[in-house]
Amino acid sequence: MSWVANVMISIDAADSANAEVLSAWLRTDAPRHADREGRGVGSLEPLTSPETHRWGGWKNPECEVWAGALNHADLDALKQRVFEMQWREPNLVQLLVMDQEEGFFRIWMIRGGKLRQFAPLEPNEDDDGFYQSW
Numbered sequence: 001m002s003w004v005a006n007v008m009i010s011i012d013a014a015d016s017a018n019a020e021v022l023s024a025w026l027r028t029d030a031p032r033h034a035d036r037e038g039r040g041v042g043s044l045e046p047l048t049s050p051e052t053h054r055w056g057g058w059k060n061p062e063c064e065v066w067a068g069a070l071n072h073a074d075l076d077a078l079k080q081r082v083f084e085m086q087w088r089e090p091n092l093v094q095l096l097v098m099d100q101e102e103g104f105f106r107i108w109m110i111r112g113g114k115l116r117q118f119a120p121l122e123p124n125e126d127d128d129g130f131y132q133s134w
Contacts, residue, residue: 003033005075008067008096008105009044009082012089019044019066025081032072041073063092075099079108083115101125 011019023044032038044066047054055061070078075097082095087110095115096105107119123130 005070006098010094012092014088031074033074042070044068
């Protein structure tokens with residue numbers, strides 16, 4: 001059985017090498033959520049590179065976005081890893097995470113020396129009336 005988390009990270013082009021390092025860590029060394037012995041949960045791939053141009057529109061974006069579907073990822077470890085990395089432009093890092101049973105991405109950014117969540121905390125998927133029935 002798998003447990004999937006959708007992850008995207010938006011960065012400045014100056015931080016491409018860091019995104020590659022993060023992806024390699026996810027592929028080989030990232031801890032799994034419930035499996036203390038297991039390592040490796042997937043990887044991130046660039047969505048906005050001029051070579052692949054998976055982004056809509058006629059122009060190339062002016063940021064880099066990397067994305068992946070991670071399996072059994074320890075998301076707290078991922079957030080900590082992103083926070084501890086030596087980003088050239090830390091104020092431009094945006095980590096978007098949507099865990100298996102969540103309905104929207106949570107956005108994390110580095111501000112004031114901390115990794116802080118900026119997406120709304122309320123309402124969330126567990127609140128009555130969150131999902132509309134038609």
